[in-house]
Amino acid sequence: MMGSAGVMSEIDNAQVAQTLREEIAKRRISRAGLAQRARLSVSTLEKALSGRRRFTLATIVRLEEALGASLRDAPEREVSAPALAPPEMGFYSRPAVQWIEGDYLTLRASFGNDGGVYAYRTVIRWSKDRGHLVFAESDRLDATFEQAGFVSMPHLSGHTYLMTSEAGQYRMIMLGHATREQRMFGLLSTLQVGQGSQLVPVSCPVAFVPMKQVAEPVFGLARPGEKACERYRAILDTALGDDFCRLRS
Template sequence: MSEPDNQLSAEQSRQIAELIREEIARRRMSRQALAEQAKLSLSTLEKALGGRRPFTLATTVRLEQALGVALRKAPDSAPVAPLVNGDIAPDSLGAYSRRAVAWLEGTYITLRPSFGDKEAIYAYRTEIAWDAKATSLIFREGERQDAAYTQWGEVAVPNQSGFIYLVTNRNGQHRLITVSRPTISGEMYGIITTLLAGRGSLLTPIAAPIAFLPIKNVANPSVGRISSSDANYALYRQHLRRTTEEPFALFLPG
């Protein structure tokens, strides 16, 4: 039976800590530098090296990738090959492995209310895929009628909340989408929090329901501003209403 949270044994942790200390001394690098390269907090690294907490498999893999050496040994002392570089997302995004989130990858039709016409629905495509350079899932929007506002960014999948976060950060300006884990048929529902562009440079915070439908679930997807005359309008409206009717998200009155 595996250790809780993939924790390594006390003896394995002791051996790994010794190897890491040797590598740090040999390379004349600081623990802070190693923590940054491995995308770990300095506190996590210090506690593990000091024996105050065991190493986990995920932490060990990150340290192997940062140092370029195998820290784990098989019983016959043969080195165990580390995971392929880029298989673990940063702690700030949930420290998920690529294999654990493969089911999220794909192209979705994204729906939200139109900000310019209260009776219409705004629809566009969103692709979620693994990015080896970022070592995480990323998303990128496409086929937006307002192409100048096309967004892209990182995808956080923390275990604690059970929700998925699509985060855009451009020079400190954020847009956040919070959605549920996919239903059995793959849809995700939640809230988009962004800025509404008004006249001139006027910007106003705005929140609205949002839905992601796997593109394979829509026979002939429509994009752009969808009015009641569009063949997909009823389907799109049904999914947007599901966000608040089930509810996947709540909007409280002021």
């Protein structure tokens, strides 16, 4: 739906922003590079992605031309969308999983700084045309490695899986049951750059905190001794302290 000034509605705006984050993460392109290709300022793109400015139709068209992909769900696909997620994702319906949709501060241990905590944003939403939950990361210090993928919620384990699949390569976040505060804790498994170009499997605790619960979130690396690090570490330590995950050697 269009307004008189050619601006997308708030619901459509959020959908476009989410889809754009997914495309950026999937293609592993920088926001600066995309802005240049779309003939936009980086500031305009950043403000639109963060919700501080709405996308205009002209901006969306430029971005779609730069990406060679649509950022808007087609209405005819919405009608034929499946009512349930596919069996490999847990056969869930949207009403059953609507509680998990939202904007989360994501915390994990730093791989390169002992005692440090790495913080970024993850948005989980329902994709109308795909018929299942999807997620996308943003506000990462290393934006090139922002991830986007699908969400699996099988009934048997009661756990939530955020999966990234690219050319047969997977990254997984496994989260336990949400707490009364709707926070989720678990384990992240991925690949870390080792010696030379070698990639080494690595796992660490991870926490998902509803963004509305975080006053003045600080993104990027929080180092030991910093107030943000102390605050984030207290949250992240819940993952192991309350037995949401275990690390064994």
